[in-house]
Amino acid sequence: MPEVMSSEVVVIGGGVIGAAIAYYLCREGAEVMVVEEDDLASGASGACDGFVSLQTKAPGYHLRLAMESARLFPELAEDLDVDIEYRRCGGLLLATSQEQMKELRGRAKALKAEGLEVEILTAGDLKDFLPEVGKEVKGGSYCPLDAQVNPISLTLGLAKKAQEMGATILRGCKVENIVVTNNRVREVHTTAGSIHSRRVVCAAGVGSNQIGKMIIVDVPVLPQRGQILVTESREPVLKTLVAGAEYLGTKANIQGLMPADAESVKLGLGFTAEQTASGNLLLGSTREFVGFDNQTTPEAMNAIARNALRYLPWVEDMDVIRSFAGLRPCSPDGLPILGTIKGIRGFYLATGHSGDGICLAPVTGVTISELVLDGETSLDIAPFSLYRFK
Ligand SMILES: Cc1cc2nc3c(=O)[nH]c(=O)nc-3n(C[C@H](O)[C@H](O)[C@H](O)COP(=O)(O)OP(=O)(O)OC[C@H]3O[C@@H](n4cnc5c(N)ncnc54)[C@H](O)[C@@H]3O)c2cc1C
The missing domain is CATH 3.50.50.60 (FAD/NAD(P)-binding domain)
Structure with a gap:
């Protein structure tokens, strides 16, 4: 029975x-x-990253929801018996063209108007945050309240x-x-x-x-597949979360921030990088509608690796030790x-x-x-x- x-x-x-x-x-x-x-x-x-990112949220209700969540995290980290590796590390969004910089400036203004601290950085300013950035990188935006957690x-x-x-x-x-x-x-x-x-x-x-x-x-x-590469563990090299402006483009369907080439558009490629507490770098990612298939693909792995080098050329020295894919529960908007x-x-x-x-x-x-x-x-x-x- x-x-x-x-x-x-x-x-x-x-x-x-x-x-x-x-x-x-x-x-x-x-x-x-x-x-x-x-x-x-x-x-x-x-099967995901641990970005608690505020500057990637749409100004308005979405941002307000995320800001309230961010407010709750420190208390949660205290209350849970498990170490959730919560760290208010700040986050960078990097632009690879002047058009993207313009878009980021506009967003920063809108986010600031809602009370979120966001700073526009030149390529030179990025030296304070990252060991080195790729030649294409023109600058970016920085949000000190962006944080990281072990999901x-x-x-x-x-x-x-x-x-x-x-x-x-x-x-x-x-x-x-x-x-x-x-x-x-x-x-x-x-x-x-x-x-x-x-x-x-x-x-x-x-x-x-x-x-x-x-x-x-x-x-x-609907399931939306996202693929991630995991590198070997290193001493701390990334102080902050890092994402390319194209990540925001593919995530929020912002035309001015979409990747330039057809293969990247097809994969929904957008650069993300974070260093976990154990020292591994998680390099991402894709946005693909392929049903419930949660396997990684060589095509996406290569594209993610190539894309990562555009932003952080020094990752070339690091070995990739594994990869994984997860299915985002994706709503129409x-x-x-x-x-x-x-x-x-x-x-x-x-x-x-x-x-x-x-x-x-x-x-x-x-x-x-x-x-x-x-x-x-x-x-x-x-x-x-x-x-x-x-
Ligand atoms: C590559 C990638 C990177 C990401 N990075 C980030 C990030 O940096 N920051 C961020 O905020 N989000 C990120 N996300 C998104 C985040 O992972 C998801 O939004 C979140 O995990 C969804 O949680 P959930 O509990 O709704 O779904 P899930 O974690 O999928 O949990 C749903 C559960 O329901 C169970 N279930 C389903 N049907 C049934 C049933 N009939 N009976 C019983 N159980 C059932 C499933 O087994 C599953 O365990 C990322 C996602 C991916 C794929």
């Missing part, structure tokens, strides 16, 4: 978003069950703390159906049995569209989908975080916890509603 369980709240997905929601719900004393079909951080949250430690740390506060985590347990009667969520059917619950949060990353189908709601989240569903009480969406889920995890956790427990949120999440697409 399959087991019958019950929980005040069921969170579907044990990635960084599900773990953050479970953590903040537990802090409020809620009874929580996290259902994860594979293992914690087995999805995008375990796997963050996910595991949040889940561990939630568990200590009473959450149950079901690993290797897949949600197969959700029962709705009289316009209210009642039950979640899983491979380990049924869970009676009147509140269900979908934090299933690229599995969210499938979860939506269970309640006949179209959740427009690249912004998260947060909120309730019309006509179905007790169902909440926290998905579609695209390339920003690590950065936005704390604010998503707090906000969804408020929504589930109080029915309202301290931040306005209306701009992130599913219904903006209808």
Whole structure:
């Protein structure tokens, strides 16, 4: 006989978003069950960079959400028992043409108008931040509040703390159906049995569209592959996060910042680099719509390596030791989908975080916890509603 369980709240997905929601719900004393079909951080949250980047967010609601998340990180780093390697290291966006510089200047102005500190740097100024930059680099913008975190430690740390506060985590347990009667969520059917619950949060990353189908709601989240190269470990060489302006172009679909050649456009190539606490450099990345294929490809590996040399020529001396690819849960506009569903009480969406889920995890956790427990949120999440697409 399959087991019958019950929980005040069921969170579907044990990635960084599900773990953050479970953590903040537990802090409020809620009874929580996290259902994860594979293992914690087995999805995008375990195959990504750790940028907590503010200057790459769109001015407006997106930036405000990210700034609130950034405010929460230091407290989180203190509270979790796991070292999440959080470091407010600052971030650079590098331009390789005067057109890109112009675009970065315009963005810096808009971001500053919203209270974010951003400085425009000349190529000469970059000497204070980087050992050497490529000849193409014309300058860039610097945000001192940009930070870095270990995404796997963050996910595991949040889940561990939630568990200590009473959450149950079901690993290797897949949600197969959700029962709705009289316009209210009642039950979640899983491979380990049924869970009676009147509140269900979908934090299933690229599995969210499938979860939506269970309640006949179209959740427009598609997998977008991102590939990363990992170098050997070195003494600290990168003080800050580094990204090329083209990274922002491919991420936010900004025409003036798109890569110049057709192959890079096809791969959605944009340069990123960070040095992890263990000394390895993570060099990225791509944005490809190839279904659920999360394999790396030689074509992308070569393109990422060539692109990295344009910005940081000295990485040529470093050996690449491995590579990986992850699937970003991508919404049509690249912004998260947060909120309730019309006509179905007790169902909440926290998905579609695209390339920003690590950065936005704390604010998503707090906000969804408020929504589930109080029915309202301290931040306005209306701009992130599913219904903006209808
Ligand atoms: C290459 C790359 C680089 C990135 N860099 C950054 C970065 O620097 N900064 C940043 O902020 N973001 C970054 N991101 C984005 C970030 O990784 C994601 O936005 C974030 O991890 C999404 O978290 P999630 O919990 O929504 O999804 P996931 O981590 O994918 O978790 C969803 C979980 O749901 C589970 N699941 C799905 N369906 C079911 C089901 N039916 N039943 C039970 N469980 C289910 C899955 O197994 C999975 O574990 C990057 C992504 C990639 C790929």
